[in-house]
Amino acid sequence: MATPHSASTGPEALWTAPAAAGPVNATVRLPGSKSVTNRALLLAALADAPSRVRRALRSRDADLMVAALRSLGAEMTPSGESRSSVDWAITPRPVRGGVSIDVGLAGTVMRFVPAVAALADGPVRFDGDPAARKRPMGPILGALRALGASVDADALPFTVRGPISGGEVVLDASTSSQMVSGLLLAGARFEKGVTVRHSGPPVPSMPHIEMTVHMLRQAGVEVDDSGADVWRVEPGPIRAHDVDVEPDLSNAAPFLAGALVAGGTVVVPGWPEETTQGGDRLRPLLERMGATVTRVPDGLQVTGSGRVRGIEADLHDVSELTPTIAALAALADSPSRIGGVAHIRGHETDRIAALATEINRLGGDARETPDGLEIHPRPLSGGVFHSYDDHRMATAGAVIGLAVPGVQVENIATTGKTLPEFPDMWAAMLGGAR
Numbered sequence: 027m028a029t030p031h032s033a034s035t036g037p038e039a040l041w042t043a044p045a046a047a048g049p050v051n052a053t054v055r056l057p058g059s060k061s062v063t064n065r066a067l068l069l070a071a072l073a074d075a076p077s078r079v080r081r082a083l084r085s086r087d088a089d090l091m092v093a094a095l096r097s098l099g100a101e102m103t104p105s106g107e108s109r110s111s112v113d114w115a116i117t118p119r120p121v122r123g124g125v126s127i128d129v130g131l132a133g134t135v136m137r138f139v140p141a142v143a144a145l146a147d148g149p150v151r152f153d154g155d156p157a158a159r160k161r162p163m164g165p166i167l168g169a170l171r172a173l174g175a176s177v178d179a180d181a182l183p184f185t186v187r188g189p190i191s192g193g194e195v196v197l198d199a200s201t202s203s204q205m206v207s208g209l210l211l212a213g214a215r216f217e218k219g220v221t222v223r224h225s226g227p228p229v230p231s232m233p234h235i236e237m238t239v240h241m242l243r244q245a246g247v248e249v250d251d252s253g254a255d256v257w258r259v260e261p262g263p264i265r266a267h268d269v270d271v272e273p274d275l276s277n278a279a280p281f282l283a284g285a286l287v288a289g290g291t292v293v294v295p296g297w298p299e300e301t302t303q304g305g306d307r308l309r310p311l312l313e314r315m316g317a318t319v320t321r322v323p324d325g326l327q328v329t330g331s332g333r334v335r336g337i338e339a340d341l342h343d344v345s346e347l348t349p350t351i352a353a354l355a356a357l358a359d360s361p362s363r364i365g366g367v368a369h370i371r372g373h374e375t376d377r378i379a380a381l382a383t384e385i386n387r388l389g390g391d392a393r394e395t396p397d398g399l400e401i402h403p404r405p406l407s408g409g410v411f412h413s414y415d416d417h418r419m420a421t422a423g424a425v426i427g428l429a430v431p432g433v434q435v436e437n438i439a440t441t442g443k444t445l446p447e448f449p450d451m452w453a454a455m456l457g458g459a460r
């Protein structure tokens with residue numbers, strides 16, 4: 027059983043999830059991908075000349091990345107700002123130390139920035155939210171040590187001191203693909219480049235490593251990913267280049283799920299033809315749960331009937347979709363089994379325990395397995411759905427609330443981690459109903 031750890035559990039922090047009054051018919055424009063934004067910003071800060079990152083996400087995780095890179099010296103000038111989108115002009119500067127970095131609860135900041143800090147001329151201290159101190163960091167910090175840096179702990183808080191020379195390292199990335207991405211992203215700037223070998227149970231969320239490799243190549247970095255579980259980044263410059271950030275397909279999940287639960291149609295404009303975003307796998311997953319998924323000229327269209335089918339799915343590659351798929355499973359008319367996601371016990375919270383606890387709190391039948399969840403159909407009733415400071419738990423509660431009147435999501439503001447406008451966008455999808 028999971029224990030909610032948000033400090034803000036008072037009635038004022040409860041958000042009544044709107045129940046769907048009928049089928050939805052909405053176009054939902056998603057802001058930029060968190061994963062693309064934070065990679066693009068970091069690569070621009072390490073590049074050989076100024077770059078632009080257009081339609082970057084603005085959210086807590088992206089703001090933390092911007093603050094971290096600015097602390098380390100990069101000049102970053104915003105334009106065309108709205109609440110969740112901004113264009114950045116970024117001028118790289120030598121990486122400077124003697125600073126402290128707040129990683130919040132952002133995996134991309136805690137796992138990507140330490141290798142950049144190892145290029146600095148002085149120590150860089152890292153800390154984050156209380157929950158961040160529990161997230162796995164040992165493999166990447168051990169790897170930085172093996173590559174020449176000094177790091178004084180194996181979890182947050184810690185201090186990194188360069189210089190780092192690079193070379194070859196073996197690590198166990200079964201707790202997070204970000205252990206690999208974090209070394210590859212800065213690796214071209216290490217004197218010897220970097221060769222990362224994974225040894226251990228399979229690496230989860232592989233599309234995110236493919237995203238890292240793809241974006242490095244776009245920046246002119248030579249990467250060899252031809253061997254299983256080994257990646258080689260050659261030393262050399264990271265070329266300045268302009269990036270247009272794709273919409274965040276993982277954040278599309280609750281909205282597209284909304285079409286399935288309420289019935290009706292949701293269109294997400296700008297859905298890329300080709301992408302390394304794992305969220306693209308929503309297409310087959312939602313189809314298997316009963317949706318009709320069509321590419322339309324302007325994006326992706328998902329139509330549902332209000333009836334949700336259960337699913338057996340291995341979400342190892344796309345584990346960040348688990349909370350939405352579990353929410354759908356809790357509303358399905360047949361049993362579901364989600365597997366391959368043991369490592370999400372180390373995401374923002376233990377998502378397996380949190381999902382089982384919160385679905386069962388509403389009267390559901392969700393059982394934890396070592397690597398996922400088994401969810402059986404059972405009528406749900408209203409009640410508090412705790413978010414555990416986890417944006418995707420909060421949106422999972424909203425999905426369930428579409429079909430179950432009286433669901434109150436605690437701390438909906440935590441969606442600001444990647445989608446600050448979530449409550450307004452959700453209301454707009456439902457035609458303003460609350």
Ligand SMILES: O=C(O)C1=C[C@@H](OP(=O)(O)O)[C@@H](O)[C@H](O)C1
Pocket residue numbers: 060061062133134201202203204207230231234345346
């Ligand atoms: O590199 C990234 O941008 C991410 C990698 C994945 O992490 P894990 O490998 O820890 O699942 C994903 O779940 C996370 O939301 C974002």
Ligand SMILES: C=C(OP(=O)(O)O)C(=O)O
Pocket residue numbers: 131132133134346373374418444
């Ligand atoms: C696991 C996630 O985030 P993070 O980047 O903090 O790991 C997520 O967004 O689902």
